[in-house]
Amino acid sequence: QVQLVQSGAEVKKPGASVKVSCKASGYTFTSWVRQAPGQGLEWMGWIGAANNNTKYSEKLQGRVTMTTDTSTTTVYMELRSLTSDDTAVYYCARMRMAARTFELWGQGTLVTVSS
Amino acid sequence: DIQLTQSPSSVSASVGDRVTITCRASQGIRTWLAWYQQKPGKAPNLLIFAASSLQTGVPSRFSGSGSGTDFTLTISSLQPEDFATYYCQQANSFPWTFGQGTKVEIK
Numbered sequence: 001q002v003q004l005v006q007s008g009a010e011v012k013k014p015g016a017s018v019k020v021s022c023k024a025s026g027y028t029f030t031s032w033v034r035q036a037p038g039q040g041l042e043w044m045g046w047i048g049a050a051n052n053n054t055k056y057s058e059k060l061q062g063r064v065t066m067t068t069d070t071s072t073t074t075v076y077m078e079l080r081s082l083t084s085d086d087t088a089v090y091y092c093a094r095m096r097m098a099a100r101t102f103e104l105w106g107q108g109t110l111v112t113v114s115s
Numbered sequence: 116d117i118q119l120t121q122s123p124s125s126v127s128a129s130v131g132d133r134v135t136i137t138c139r140a141s142q143g144i145r146t147w148l149a150w151y152q153q154k155p156g157k158a159p160n161l162l163i164f165a166a167s168s169l170q171t172g173v174p175s176r177f178s179g180s181g182s183g184t185d186f187t188l189t190i191s192s193l194q195p196e197d198f199a200t201y202y203c204q205q206a207n208s209f210p211w212t213f214g215q216g217t218k219v220e221i222k
Binding site (some may be wrong): 040041059096100103105107 | 147149151158159160161164165166167202204206209210211212213214215216
């Protein structure tokens with residue numbers, strides 16, 4: 001069955017960076033969405049596998065980078081200068097770009113930022 | 116940013132009930148609206164796209180309607196597996212945003 005498999009949980013100190021992976025089986029577009037504990041969903045951005053085109057949320061512009069490794073069909077999301085506000089579950093999601101929806105999700109990766 | 120306001124924030128209902136959730140956008144989003152279901156500890160699951168199109172594999176008791184600023188998700192006959200949190204999401208303009216969620220609880 002088709003699925004997205006993400007890397008494991010991370011604990012980081014404030015100011016550090018984290019890089020989360022998502023084995024995406026070569027999907028055309030992949031988005032990242034995060035969810036702080038007990039909170040709603042926040043779209044972070046998307047990346048196109050064919051040409052590495054990206055679109056980031058302006059809120060995270062300058063701190064987030066999304067990349068792809070086509071040889072391993074893996075998508076990465078790196079977030080820098082972490083603060084406690086970045087503590088969340090991070091999801092990758094395959095997009096249906098024509099409908100602009102997230103139609104298949106990874107299992108989520110918990111990133112905890114704590115001193 | 117476009118704000119999506121869902122109502123109610125929570126609803127208590129019984130199996131077999133008809134449940135309606137509304138999503139209001141702060142500005143017109145045409146039909147660029149989707150609905151997701153999320154169960155505790157799990158990733159969201161796409162139910163409806165383009166405001167009213169049912170995602171493949173989703174039971175027909177789920178339906179969506181609306182355009183512009185006002186949208187609804189209806190569950191025609193609530194089933195035990197439908198107790199979850201539901202989110203609307205707009206993709207008319209960046210940043211794509213979600214509603215705050217509506218929790219459907221057992222009465």
